[in-house]
Amino acid sequence: MSEPTQKPTTPPLCDYEGSSYRTDFWEGRGREYEDLAERIALRRLLPPQGERLVDIGGGFGRLVDLYSSYAEVVLMDPSRSLLAEAQQRIQRPGMTYVAANIYSMPFPVAAFDTVVMVRVLHHLGDVPQAFQAIQQVLRPDGSFVLEYANKRHLKAIARYFLGRQTENPFSTKPWEFQPLHFDFHPAYVTQQLRQAKLTLQRTLPVSYFRAPFLKRLIAPGRLAAMDGWLQPLTGWLPLTPSVFTLSTKSGGATSLSDPLFRCPRCHGAKLVPESDILVCLDCSARWDKSGDIYDFRQPLDSAR
Ligand SMILES: C[S@@+](CC[C@H](N)C(=O)[O-])C[C@H]1O[C@@H](n2cnc3c(N)ncnc32)[C@H](O)[C@@H]1O
Ligand SMILES: [Zn+2]
Incomplete structure (x- = not known):
């Protein structure tokens, strides 16, 4: 007797609807350094140009100005209120705003040549399902730029050995330190990418200097420049709280599927x-x- 086919259940959502994420977290919150350091990494990993890019969980469109060489940019997020905020801020043509969840995306196979996902994996309880969904919408030869929160960072290692943290930063299991907030071990992310048939090409550790005293002492631009200098040297052993990766989907480039x-x-x-x-x-x-x-x-x- 054949087993009934089960639709994968949709994992719970970390809901940003109605949140003031931009002003609560970024603007005037002393995170210029993190923002600048992330931009350096993203610029390095993004293919210099392309046809259609999707920023998954793109929120209020913080990073959209980095996509100027793409003809079409899709900003996708489950929070309609953040998308409405993005619409107000973003002037460039070729933007499409889509309210959707990564686990149920409204795009066909091979819809994008580039997928970007920054500060979102942090909220995803089902990484295999999410990576599978990304692999599907990416065209062969396409690029996936991912940022994730690294559980094996220097401060966590120090805290662990000083007995101030019980979670072992060397265990590869994802760490849900509060509901729907996950830190990941680089080996786990690499393994999940591989399982989704995405080939890891490059790793950039980011945010070396995320310490209040350093941020007080050194101007954000200078700190980010130092970060940018270190990023390409240390990809073989990421020990920073944030990690950027570039992965590709193998196969010869095909044209993007139409309609969107x-x-x-x-x-x-x-x-x-x-x-x-x-x-x-x-x-x-x-x-x-x-x-x-x-x-x-x-x-x-x-x-x-
Ligand atoms: C920390 S914010 C990051 C926003 C943006 N990527 C940035 O770096 O400024 C996390 C974003 O992930 C989105 N998000 C959470 N769960 C998601 C899901 N299941 N699918 C797609 N996006 C999701 C949230 O709505 C929110 O906008
Ligand atoms: Zn239908």
């Missing part, structure tokens, strides 16, 4: 615009696209 969207419920490609909604001709799901944000989190209703 597929129905996340039935995977049908026939989505027809009707005023402020997209209607799926295969399963009748109706997806909101009011205010120029495509909302694929929940269909409006499916009984038509």
Whole structure:
């Protein structure tokens, strides 16, 4: 007797809807150094140009100005309020705003030549499912730039040996130090990338100087420049709290799939615009696209 096929369940979401993430965490919060150091790493790892890039969990679009050489940029996030904030801030043409969860993305196979995901893995309880989803939407020969929070960083190692932290920073198991906040061991991330058939090409340890006294003593620009100098030298042993990686999907480059969207419920490609909604001709799901944000989190209703 054949086993009933089970749809993977959607893991819980760390919900940023309505959050003031930009002003609570970034602006005026003394994190200019981290922002600048991350930009140095991202610039190094991003292919210099491309056709279509998606920033998964891109939030309020903090990093969008780094994608200027891409014709099309998709900012995807489950938080519609953060996307609305991004819309207000971002002026460049070729932007598409998509409210969706990584576990149920509304894109066909090979929709992007570049996928970026920064400070998001930190909130994902199912890394294999997330990497699998990324591998699917990436075209062969495409690039995946990932940032993750590293559990094996110098401060954690010191804390562990001083008895101030019980979690062993050398154990490869993900560490959920508070609900839906995970730090990962580099070996775990490498193994999960490999399992998803993504080939790790480069690793840049980032945020060497994330210590309040250093940030008080040295200007953010100078600290980030020093970070940028160290990043390429130490990829073989990441000991920083943040790590950037570049992975690729093997295979000869193919053209990007068109159209951009597929129905996340039935995977049908026939989505027809009707005023402020997209209607799926295969399963009748109706997806909101009011205010120029495509909302694929929940269909409006499916009984038509
Ligand atoms: C710490 S913020 C980072 C935002 C942006 N990447 C940046 O670096 O400024 C985490 C983001 O991940 C998004 N996120 C959380 N869970 C997600 C999921 N399951 N799928 C996609 N994005 C998710 C949140 O909505 C939030 O915008
Ligand atoms: Zn459908």
